[in-house]
Amino acid sequence: MALGRNPKVWSIIAVAALATLFSGFALAQDEASKPTPAxxxxxxxxxxxxxxxxxxxxxxxxxxxxxxxxxxxxxxxxxxxxxxxxxxxxxxxxxxxxxxxxxxxxxxxxxxxxxxxxxxxxxxxxxxxxxxxxHRTSVTGQDGQKKYAIGSGPTGVWLGKVRMPDGEEKIVKLTLESDEQGEAIAILEDPFVDEVRGKNVQISDTMISFTYRPAGQRYPSNFTGSYVAADDRLTGSFSQRGTSRFVKFARDPETTVLGFTNDGQIIEPARTRHQHRLALTGRASQWLALHMVKDDTYTINSMTTSRLGLDGTLRWYARDAFAIFGRYFRGGFSMTSDQEKLASHAHMGLSSDSSLNISGWEFGVVGYFGNIIKESSRFNPYMTATLGKASWEVNAEGRGSAVLAIDDEPLEGTDWVAGFGLGTEYEMSSSFNLEFEWMWRYFATQDEFVWTDTTNDWSNTHAWTLSVGATYLFW
Structure with a gap:
């Protein structure tokens, strides 16, 4: 039997050849689809x-x-x-x-x-x-929008400010990424044009360049820029026929995330509680008397009762969760109406109309831990500590009246004050917060060389203050 005259044999050979071809193709496809360490x-x-x-x-x-x-x-x-x-x-x-x-x-x-x-x-x-x-530079979020990681190289969406001929500033939007084949892509949205895709795009770890020609423009324009990884910063110049515009870019916050997990989940950056560097706070405070009494012996400091005070604060946010501040406060205490207690010092003019008046400056720090407790909450609890100087005097009938004296030594002075407190902010908007605070203050008003009887007459002063106020954030 001749091979050339048997169609059945040729069919078997053809099928075997095709099977070999397709198996080789399949093997090649499997090899290409295998993960590579590159x-x-x-x-x-x-x-x-x-x-x-x-x-x-x-x-x-x-x-x-x-x-x-x-x-x-x-x-x-x-x-x-x-x-x-x-x-x-x-x-x-x-x-x-x-x-x-x-x-x-x-x-x-x-x-x-x-x-x-x-x-x-x-x-x-x-x-x-x-x-x-x-290493991932981008992941598509649940909203269908691509998210780019901070520090992921030049890849991402960048926004830059360009000053127009009339002095007005406009936003330039530059998108740098790669397609599925690994080809670099640059898309520019410029105030002078709608949107244009770059040509001859070159993107490395540190350099970016491309040309573009908006519709109706006779000559092409060029962009040459650099990326600084340490600052995650992009700068560059747009040029055309001898003229150029230098632009500094920052990542678009709407498309920027902290990073990605091993399985590609987005790591969102921590919530920013304070979007401004400075803040002014005004508060009303209830000064509550804190008495240290031993064996029913009352000094003048232990005869005080609560009264309303005010304070104002200028705060600088060195970090989102840490601030330094200076504060002016004005408060003090009224005197008890208990005549039995007042009787021991009635000879010096002390009465229920008398008052201990205090005002001064203090500087302090505050640390916020709202993001640690619950990042999504509007409440932002904090701890604070202060140190300052306070001027004080015991007046016969309210602030500004005659100063009472012990053995001809006026009850007045300027002394150190230290405080520790807990409080919370409540966010109303990015520029406006409410504030609630409890603070303990210690006033070093005692001076045994001037008022020698620290057990019966005069000693140090303690106070609780409960404050409520509002904060305006700016700059």
Whole structure:
């Protein structure tokens, strides 16, 4: 039987050939779809001394059949790796030697399912677990909008201010990203044009350049910019035929997030409670008398009763959760109407119409912990401490009247005051808060060299103050 005359045999051969072809194609597709260690990877390690978390960026690349790599941090500084070996899913490399000349190596394996490199760093002092996940620059949020991580390189949505010929400032919006094929994309929304896509786009870790020509424009324009990783800052110049505009860019807050988890979930930045640097607060305070009485012996300080006071504060937010402030306060106490208590000092003119009047300045710090307790709440609890100087006097019939005296020594002075308090803000808007506070104050009014009987006549003064007020934030 001749082969050429048997169609059935030729059919079998054709089917076998096609099966071989398609199986080869399938194998090639499987090989192409396998995760590869090439690209950027992230890991977070804890400094054993400071306990601070440090983000590490690992870059692996195959060039002319040889694997090379570098390792760095969020500032953009990198060091070249040596001995990079990729064998199947195994990943090995050596860290650059530091001033201690220590041999530090890494050995791990690429896990296809989780797309992570799982392994450990080997040092002369022992092994430390170190796992890498793929570096992500963007993730699509639940609202369908792309979100870009802070410090993710030039990729992202940037906003810059451009001054118009009439002096008015307009916003320039620049979007830098890559398509599915890895090609760089630049989209510009300029106040002079609607939207235009850049051409010849070049985006590296530090440099950006592209050309663009809006509809109706005869000559193309160019953009050349630079990205500073340490500041997460983008600057650049738009130029056309000898004229240029320099623009500083900041990330668009609507599309910027803190980062991403290993499985691609968005890490939102902590809520910003104070969007301004300065604040003015005005409050009304109820001064509540705090008495230290021993064996039913009452000094004048222990005969006081509550009274209303006022204070005003200028606050500077050094951090969102920490502020420094200066405050002027004016308050004091009335005297008891208990004639039995007053009788011991009636000879000096002390009566129920008398008062202890206090005013002064204090400086302090305040730490807020609302984001720790419940970030979504409008309440923002805080702790505060103060130190200052207060002027005080005991008046016969209210503030400004005659000052009472013990043995011809007027009851007046200027002394140190220290305080500690707890309170909370309640956010009404980004520029307006309500404030509620409880504070204990200690006034060092005692002077045994002037008023010698500190047990029966005069000693230090203690006070509670309950305050409520409003804060206006600005600048």
């Amino acid at each position: 690209g950027k990877w992230e890991s977070t390690v804890t400094d054993p001394m400071t306990k601070a978390e440090i983000k590490t960026i690992l870059t692996l690349e195959e060039v002319d059949g040889q694997w090379i790599g570098s390792i760095g941090d969020e500032t953009g500084e990198t060091l070249e790796l040596s001995g990079v070996r990729i064998d199947g899913n195994r990943v090995q490399f050596s860290f650059p030697k530091n001033e201690m000349n220590l041999d530090v190596t890494y050995s791990g394996a690429l896990d296809a399912e989780s797309d992570q490199i799982l392994g450990s760093m080997k040092t002369p002092f022992g092994d430390q677990e170190m796992n890498f996940h793929r």
